[in-house]
Amino acid sequence: MSELEQKIRSEAERLLKEGLVDVVIAFRKEDAPLRPQPAFFTHPEDLENLTYNGLCANNLANYLTRYPRETRIGMLVRGCENRSVNALIVEKQHSRENLYLIGIPCTGIIDWRKVIALTGEDILGYEDTDSTLIVRARHQTFRLPRQELLHPSCQRCVHPNPLSADILLGEALPEGDPTLIRARVESFEALSREERTAFFRQEAERCIRCYACREACPMCYCEECFVDHNTPRWTESGTTPAGTHAWHIIRAFHQTGRCTSCGACERACPMDIQMTYLTDKLGKDMWDYYQFAAGMDDKTQPPFAAFTMDDKKHFQAGGKLS
Amino acid sequence: MKYLLPKNELYSRLARWSAEYSILAPQKVGEYSEFLPFTAQSELCLQEPHNTRYPAKALFFPQSETILKYNRISGQLESAAPESQKRIVFGIRPCDAKAVTLLDTVFAEGDNQDPFWLARRAETFLIGLGCHEPCATCFCTSTESGPFHTEGLDALLTDLGEVFFVETLSERVEALFSELSPAEAAQQEIALAVQAAAEKSLPKVFELDGIKEKLDRVFDKEIWAELSQSCLGCGICTFLCPTCFCFDLVDEAQRGTRVRNWDTCMYRVYSLEASAHNPRPTRRERTRQRLMHKYSYWWEHAGKLGCTGCGRCVRYCPVGLDIRAMIKKASAYESEAQHAN
Amino acid sequence: MPTNPSVPNPYLPTPMRVLRAYFESTDRTLKTLELSFENLADKIAFFKKFNPGQFCQLSVFGKGESPLGVASAAWEGDFVRFTVQRMGSVTKALHELKPGDTLGMRGPLGNGFPLADWKGKNLVIIGGGCAFSTLYALTKHVQHPQNRPDFGQLTVIYGARSSGLCMYKHDIQSWYQRDDMEIHQAIDVPEENWDHHVGYVPDVVRQIAPSPDNAVAIVCGPPIMTKFTLPALVSLGFPPEAIFTSLEKRMKCGLGKCGRCNIGSKYICKDGPVFSLAELNALPADI
Ligand SMILES: Cc1cc2nc3c(=O)[nH]c(=O)nc-3n(C[C@H](O)[C@H](O)[C@H](O)COP(=O)(O)OP(=O)(O)OC[C@H]3O[C@@H](n4cnc5c(N)ncnc54)[C@H](O)[C@@H]3O)c2cc1C
Ligand code: SF4
Ligand code: SF4
Ligand code: SF4
Ligand code: SF4
Ligand code: SF4
Ligand code: FES
Numbered sequence: 001m002s003e004l005e006q007k008i009r010s011e012a013e014r015l016l017k018e019g020l021v022d023v024v025i026a027f028r029k030e031d032a033p034l035r036p037q038p039a040f041f042t043h044p045e046d047l048e049n050l051t052y053n054g055l056c057a058n059n060l061a062n063y064l065t066r067y068p069r070e071t072r073i074g075m076l077v078r079g080c081e082n083r084s085v086n087a088l089i090v091e092k093q094h095s096r097e098n099l100y101l102i103g104i105p106c107t108g109i110i111d112w113r114k115v116i117a118l119t120g121e122d123i124l125g126y127e128d129t130d131s132t133l134i135v136r137a138r139h140q141t142f143r144l145p146r147q148e149l150l151h152p153s154c155q156r157c158v159h160p161n162p163l164s165a166d167i168l169l170g171e172a173l174p175e176g177d178p179t180l181i182r183a184r185v186e187s188f189e190a191l192s193r194e195e196r197t198a199f200f201r202q203e204a205e206r207c208i209r210c211y212a213c214r215e216a217c218p219m220c221y222c223e224e225c226f227v228d229h230n231t232p233r234w235t236e237s238g239t240t241p242a243g244t245h246a247w248h249i250i251r252a253f254h255q256t257g258r259c260t261s262c263g264a265c266e267r268a269c270p271m272d273i274q275m276t277y278l279t280d281k282l283g284k285d286m287w288d289y290y291q292f293a294a295g296m297d298d299k300t301q302p303p304f305a306a307f308t309m310d311d312k313k314h315f316q317a318g319g320k321l322s
Numbered sequence: 323m324k325y326l327l328p329k330n331e332l333y334s335r336l337a338r339w340s341a342e343y344s345i346l347a348p349q350k351v352g353e354y355s356e357f358l359p360f361t362a363q364s365e366l367c368l369q370e371p372h373n374t375r376y377p378a379k380a381l382f383f384p385q386s387e388t389i390l391k392y393n394r395i396s397g398q399l400e401s402a403a404p405e406s407q408k409r410i411v412f413g414i415r416p417c418d419a420k421a422v423t424l425l426d427t428v429f430a431e432g433d434n435q436d437p438f439w440l441a442r443r444a445e446t447f448l449i450g451l452g453c454h455e456p457c458a459t460c461f462c463t464s465t466e467s468g469p470f471h472t473e474g475l476d477a478l479l480t481d482l483g484e485v486f487f488v489e490t491l492s493e494r495v496e497a498l499f500s501e502l503s504p505a506e507a508a509q510q511e512i513a514l515a516v517q518a519a520a521e522k523s524l525p526k527v528f529e530l531d532g533i534k535e536k537l538d539r540v541f542d543k544e545i546w547a548e549l550s551q552s553c554l555g556c557g558i559c560t561f562l563c564p565t566c567f568c569f570d571l572v573d574e575a576q577r578g579t580r581v582r583n584w585d586t587c588m589y590r591v592y593s594l595e596a597s598a599h600n601p602r603p604t605r606r607e608r609t610r611q612r613l614m615h616k617y618s619y620w621w622e623h624a625g626k627l628g629c630t631g632c633g634r635c636v637r638y639c640p641v642g643l644d645i646r647a648m649i650k651k652a653s654a655y656e657s658e659a660q661h662a663n
Numbered sequence: 664m665p666t667n668p669s670v671p672n673p674y675l676p677t678p679m680r681v682l683r684a685y686f687e688s689t690d691r692t693l694k695t696l697e698l699s700f701e702n703l704a705d706k707i708a709f710f711k712k713f714n715p716g717q718f719c720q721l722s723v724f725g726k727g728e729s730p731l732g733v734a735s736a737a738w739e740g741d742f743v744r745f746t747v748q749r750m751g752s753v754t755k756a757l758h759e760l761k762p763g764d765t766l767g768m769r770g771p772l773g774n775g776f777p778l779a780d781w782k783g784k785n786l787v788i789i790g791g792g793c794a795f796s797t798l799y800a801l802t803k804h805v806q807h808p809q810n811r812p813d814f815g816q817l818t819v820i821y822g823a824r825s826s827g828l829c830m831y832k833h834d835i836q837s838w839y840q841r842d843d844m845e846i847h848q849a850i851d852v853p854e855e856n857w858d859h860h861v862g863y864v865p866d867v868v869r870q871i872a873p874s875p876d877n878a879v880a881i882v883c884g885p886p887i888m889t890k891f892t893l894p895a896l897v898s899l900g901f902p903p904e905a906i907f908t909s910l911e912k913r914m915k916c917g918l919g920k921c922g923r924c925n926i927g928s929k930y931i932c933k934d935g936p937v938f939s940l941a942e943l944n945a946l947p948a949d950i
Contacts, residue, residue, distance in 0.1 A: 032459060035642025038552040058641055062554075117353050121637060122371045122457040138371070138455065206351070208376070208385060210557030211589075212640050228591045230752050237572040238386030238583045268640035270375065270558045272352050389674045392724040397765030401672040434673040434918040541947045568922035571674065571915045575725035580674070585915075587922070595913050596750035599886070601950050611949070615925070622928035 004104065005052045007169045008076060011102050016044045021074035021100050025063055027056040033123040034112045038063065052076070053128035054110040054146065059264035061085045061218035065093050072098045078106035080153075080262035082162035083295025084218040087258055090298055091305075093221065103165025105173040108147075108154035109263070113272055115149055118142060153263025153276055156180035164298065181261065185284045188277050199277075200248070206271045207244040213265035213275060214251065219258045226250060252278035257286045257302030260295045324510055325488040325502035327479070332486070336360055339410055339498060343447075346381060347412040348374045357381055357411065368413050372457040373632055377564040378418040379425060381411055382442045385561070388579045389438065389571070402579075404441030410498075413451045417462045417632035419474035421564030422448065427624040428567050447495050450475040451486075454516050456524045457633060461646055464526045465631035470517040480513040487513035527646045528653070530627060534618045536653040541614070545655040549648050550609035552641045553588070559635035559645075560586035560612065565620075565628050568592070587611045609648075617649055673918055676722045676767025677705040681760050682742050689827035692749050693793055694758050695734070697742045698768065710737050712771050714778065715800040716909060716937045719770030720917045721745065723756040730914045730932070733771060734796035736803035743768070746796040746830055772917040773936050776801055776881065776907065778813075785815035787873040789892055791822045791864045791884030797909060798883050799831055806844070817844035818873050822864035822888070824851045847871055865891035868899075875900040881907045886950075893940060903941035910936050910943075912950065926950055 012024040028039035028049040036056045040063075041047055060075055061084035067073060073094070077085060082101060089096050110133060116123070125136040133149055135142040147155075158176040162168065188196065211227070214220040226234045227247055235250070236243035252275065259279040266276055286292045290303040327335065336345055345360035348367045355367040356376035367374075391400045422443075429439035453460070453469035462468050472478050476495040480487040487505055490496055505513075540546075560566040561584055570585040585592060588609075593602045602608050620628030629645070636644045678701040687693040700706035715736060720728040735744035747757045760766060786805065790798040798819075805814050819838070823829045829848065838846040849860035849867045860867045864884060873880070880901050882892050889908055896906050910931045915921040919933030927947040929935065938946075 030642050031644035031647040032636045032639070032642050035639070035644075037642040040551050058552075063552075113353060120371065121459070122455070124458055138458070208557070208561050210561050212554060212556035212558050215554035215556040216640055224591075228589075233575075236574055236576075237570070238574075238581050240386060243386075268554070268556070268558075270562060270638045270640075272354060389672065392767075394724050397678060397724070399675065399678060399767065401675045404672075428920060432919075434920065435670045436920065437670045437672055440670060538947075567920075569915070570921070571728065573725050573727045578724075580722075580724075580727075582674070585921070585923070592923070593913055595911075596754070601912060607949070611925075614927075614947075615922075619925065619928040 002053070004170055005050070008052050008102060008104070009047050009050050011167060011169065012041060012050065012074060013044045013047055015074045015100060015102075016041065016047075021072045023067075023071065024074040024076075024102075025060050026076040026102075027051050027058075027060075030055075034115060034126060052104075054108065054133070054150075055112065055126070055128060057109050057112065057151075057264075057267045058216065059084055059218050059262045061088060062216060062264065064088055064099075064218065065221040067094070069093075069095050070098065072100070074100040074102060076104060077101045077162050077165060078104050078109075079157060079160040079162055080106075080260050081218075082165060083159065083260040084262060085295075086164060086298040087260060087295040087302075088218060088221075090295075090301060091258075096298055099166075101162060101165040101167075103162030103168040105162070105168065105170050106154070106157070106160045107173070108150035108157065108160070109267070110146065110149045111151035111154075111267065114151075115144065118144060151263050151267060152184075153261055153266070156184060157261075163296065181280055182284055184277065185281045188281065200245075201241070203273045203275065204244045204248040205241055206273055207239065207247065208271055209239055209244065209247060210270060212268040212270060213273075216264045216268035217255075217259075218262075218264070219255060220251075226254075248275060248278065251275075252282060255279045256282045257290075257292060257304050258294050259283060323490050323496060323499070324505040325490070325499045326505050326509060327486040327488050327499070327502055329484055329486065332366075336412065337362065343408045343410045345410045345412055357414075360412070366413065368451060371453065371455045372460055372637075373415040373418050373564075373634070375562065375634070375638070377421075377562055377632075377634065378411065378414050379421060379564045379567075381409075381446070382422065382439055383425065383429070383567065383569075383584075385584045387438065387582050389582050390580045392578055392580070394575075394578065402438075404437045406441040406445055409442075409446040410449060411446060412449045413479075414448050414475075415453060415632070416450055416469060416471040416473070416475070416478075417460070417465075417467050417630040418564045419448050419450050420467045420471060420630045421474075421632070423474040424565050424620075424624065424626060424628065424630070425567055427626075447476045447492075447498075448474055449495070450478045452478055452480050452517060452520070454481050454520050456520055459633040459636045460524060460631060461527050461633060462631035463521060463524045464528055464530070464646075465629050466530070466627050467630050469520040469524065480516055482509065482512055482516065485509075489513075528650055533649065533653050534621050537614055537618045537649075540652055540655050541610070543655060545652050546610040547606045549613075549643075549651060550605040553605045553609055553643060554641055555588050555590060555605050555608065556640065557584075557586045557588060558638050558640065559643075560584075560588055562634040562638055564630060564632055564634070565616070587615070613645070613648060613652065616645075673920075674769070674916065676720070676728075676769045677702065677709075679743075679766055679768045681762050681764045681766065684760055684762055687746055687830045693746055693828070693830060694749070695744060695746045695830075696757065696760065697735070697744045698766070699742050701765070706741060709743070709771060713737055714771070714775030715804045716775035716797050717771035717773045718797070718917075718936065719743070719745070719768050719772060720914075721747075721753070721757060722767030722769070723753055723760070724767065726753045726756040728767075728769070728915070729753040729757070730772070730911075730917060732794070732797035732800070732909070732936075734799050736800055736807065738807045738809075739803060744800075746793055748793045769917060773932055774934065776937055778804075781879055782813050783815060783877070785874070785876070785878035786817050787878055787880040788817070788819045789864060789868060789880060789882045789884070789896075790820070791888040792824070792828070793830065794883040794885065794909070794911075795821055795823075795830060798881060801881065802838075802844075806841075811843060815877065818847070818871075819844065820847045820849070820864065820867060820871060820873075822849040822851070822860075822867060822884070826850055826854055826857055863891070864888050865895045868892055868895045872899055875902070875905065879905045879907060883909045897940075903944055904939055906940040907937055908940065908943070910938060910950065 235246035354375035429436035616628035679698040683697040912924040919930040924931040
């Protein structure tokens with residue numbers, strides 16, 4: 001058991017024993033290899049199952065909206081999770097007073113897809129160490145350099161440290177290089193129209209509309225998602241190009257100024273579909289046009305959700321399109 | 323009959339068959355595999371220790387399919403024509419072939435048989451590839467199947483290194499293999515040993531005896547809340563599952579078609595009624611439905627278990643929920659509760 | 664191994680035409696549609712299978728299908744009646760149909776009432792809200808001189824929230840003149856000029872206290888009414904085998920294929936929608 005895991009466990013134990021929170025949301029040991037599971041601890045005795053390592057792939061902020069605002073939640077947060085929590089607080093999805101954020105400076109989430117591409121899917125066990133992931137497959141044990149295995153979103157992460165945690169476990173890490181995420185978007189923007197279309201189609205048209213990307217996203221908490229609405233219907237229902245294109249475009253647009261680029265959507269997708277290039281493009285636009293980045297604090301409204309008196313007139317009642 | 327198919331003759335053999343049949347075989351799309359048409363350029367993916375990621379059921383029951391066309395003005399209706407084609411599905415794993423026979427009990431038995439399923443099924447041969455090295459997330463030996471089970475297959479291949487040992491299981495595929503040299507007793511023995519070793523390498527994770535009764539008894543217990551807590555309610559475990567068959571019927575007004583799409587009991591809207599009443603309001607009831615359907619209701623419908631142990635839901639669940647652990651916990655819950663009494 | 668691909672498309676509706684369409688309630692949420700068959704063969708096939716208690720999937724092309732209980736008896740004529748409550752997309756579109764418009768229909772679907780088992784029995788028919796439609800079909804069926812001798816006494820108890828929501832008004836008014844049945848109507852709260860019962864259906868049932876002797880009770884209504892009427896009947900001495908109800912759940916195929924409407928191992932569309940309380944008690948609470 002790692003030192004960090006031990007620290008998380010002690011802190012969770014303290015919170016539960018002292019009755020400071022009703023539940024601690026963290027991870028527990030896996031049943032299926034490489035897949036630690038989100039877990040909801042309410043009794044200190046259960047904490048022996050708590051685990052933490054680079055394969056804890058989900059954005060736990062996703063579970064925040066399942067609880068009433070009164071529930072006192074202790075939650076493990078990495079940089080992006082903390083930002084998602086902030087964005088959710090801005091959207092009034094929970095009250096900050098009822099949250100206790102256990103912050104972890106994040107060394108990045110390991111992408112299971114990159115692992116199985118190297119090891120195959122017949123995995124018996126693994127160990128995540130500082131620099132190496134040791135994977136025990138049926139015929140061979142692999143020692144893989146950790147940095148290369150990180151999920152692309154983590155490789156270009158700008159803010160690995162939780163911004164507003166109640167306690168920080170471990171030393172704060174240096175900030176990430178902000179040009180990386182921009183460079184990725186810029187390289188997409190630099191493609192010709194045909195190339196962009198081709199890339200979009202190659203990704204979107206593999207979609208099986210399982211909505212795991214939506215369900216894994218902390219910001220997709222709508223009671224009724226636009227794809228489920230039937231009066232009127234907004235998209236074609238099936239896995240036709242028209243249906244999958246509409247899903248990918250509109251889902252991305254709904255994240256404008258809200259997505260924290262955690263990559264949980266891509267990690268959930270069963271068809272290995274890339275989609276952060278769309279949300280990251282929108283994130284870059286938010287920065288370039290409005291100097292806004294999602295989740296940097298828990299007060300500032302995203303530009304598309306905010307209203308001020310000096311807004312251009314056409315958003316006001318009675319205003320005219322100029 | 324038993325034959326030997328040298329591996330280096332596989333592609334030419336498939337090419338020859340493709341003159342008469344359209345051939346579907348596992349091929350890579352990026353890092354995962356799915357059944358795609360075999361062409362001269364195809365590179366097959368037969369070496370993975372498990373099945374394709376996208377399930378083979380889609381070859382008979384596509385995810386989205388037009389079932390009728392209509393003209394809104396004239397009211398004219400037209401049934402879509404069921405597609406029938408001579409096909410060979412090559413390299414299907416035993417769990418997936420068994421799943422096709424399970425789906426036969428839904429679409430091809432009793433009243434109101436499904437013409438789309440029947441048409442695709444009638445002229446499609448299933449040539450299976452046994453799993454000589456089952457994957458750690460596979461558990462077919464626990465679910466009335468196994469790495470070399472033959473249910474649903476027209477022929478089964480066993481990988482013997484340089485050659486495939488071929489066992490034909492139905493009259494209708496005999497002609498496909500008749501040019502091959504027959505297998506000798508010695509080779510058959512090797513094949514049997516490979517098969518037995520594979521079976522042995524996958525010990526049972528649970529006994530099916532009594533599981534249905536145990537699950538029925540915990541239907542209204544809290545265990546489902548515990549098991550479903552982290553579930554996202556996505557479509558992965560059911561869309562990728564080779565035995566899930568739930569579908570939706572939807573009108574595509576612009577196209578004038580009614581389409582059938584895969585649907586899943588894991589979605590909230592699946593059971594949501596127009597009155598806003600939802601008999602399965604939370605993931606607790608929805609997870610229970612998925613597990614109970616497979617491990618309880620299927621027995622009553624078809625006299626068989628509804629899970630073939632293919633392991634897809636285990637491998638691809640984005641929160642790591644493992645149906646093996648879930649079934650074990652749910653069926654053990656009762657005994658704990660009984661102890662408490 | 665399935666070999667016979669030449670079976671008909673069971674998802675293909677038969678073409679129908681609106682014969683009559685009229686509002687059933689003063690608030691215009693309930694509309695009755697009477698549909699005629701475009702093809703003789705479809706008509707023959709329908710009436711060969713039809714039994715009160717069954718339902719059909721009505722299609723408005725471009726909108727989809729909705730399951731609706733048949734509200735007419737076969738002897739009433741060459742048409743099929745439905746009473747539709749406006750809820751969402753399909754039912755709204757059904758409300759917009761005018762005489763002469765075309766639509767699609769699949770059915771009859773489901774088991775319907777087990778009339779053969781009820782031969783010689785007294786029938787206690789208890790309905791509430793728009794779910795009374797299939798009970799109306801049942802009553803009409805029993806009333807026919809050819810069918811009437813098959814059954815004993817006939818008692819109908821029908822409740823609605825207000826008089827404006829009472830369906831099939833003129834016809835039901837005439838039932839008071841019949842000497843082969845008893846009719847009791849109730850509304851939830853008192854209204855001027857209402858000279859029938861006032862109160863909730865379960866209470867009215869207790870008040871009327873139909874005898875369980877050689878009787879079956881058939882209950883269809885909103886879930887809350889059914890929930891409280893079933894124990895009322897049990898306390899009157901009706902055994903669970905003699906109490907019947909019709910279930911509703913979201914449906915798509917109506918054929919036991921799409922998986923949508925299951926309760927435990929039963930599909931409501933195929934094994935139901937009519938179940939006895941004894942059968943219901945054996946099913947898991949998944950409704
Ligand atoms: C066996 C049976 C008999 C019924 N009989 C009648 C009747 O006689 N009169 C009447 O007014 N209503 C009846 N209903 C309810 C009626 O089917 C729903 O109100 C209707 O389907 C709502 O569809 P919508 O498109 O207007 O609503 P939406 O909310 O737009 O629903 C979309 C789709 O969901 C499905 N759906 C939603 N709610 C239900 C539901 N409660 N039951 C079944 N499917 C649903 C339908 O496929 C519908 O097309 C019956 C339901 C069943 C199951
Ligand atoms: S995609 Fe849009 S509508 Fe759907 S849940 Fe997400 S934010 Fe809501
Ligand atoms: S998770 Fe992937 S396959 Fe599923 S809906 Fe999202 S993009 Fe499509
Ligand atoms: S794949 Fe996992 S998260 Fe998704 S619905 Fe199934 S059990 Fe839930
Ligand atoms: S339930 Fe899971 S293991 Fe069983 S057949 Fe379905 S996907 Fe495979
Ligand atoms: S009810 Fe659920 S588990 Fe059963 S077939 Fe449908 S989607 Fe699969
Ligand atoms: S409506 Fe499809 S199974 Fe009942």
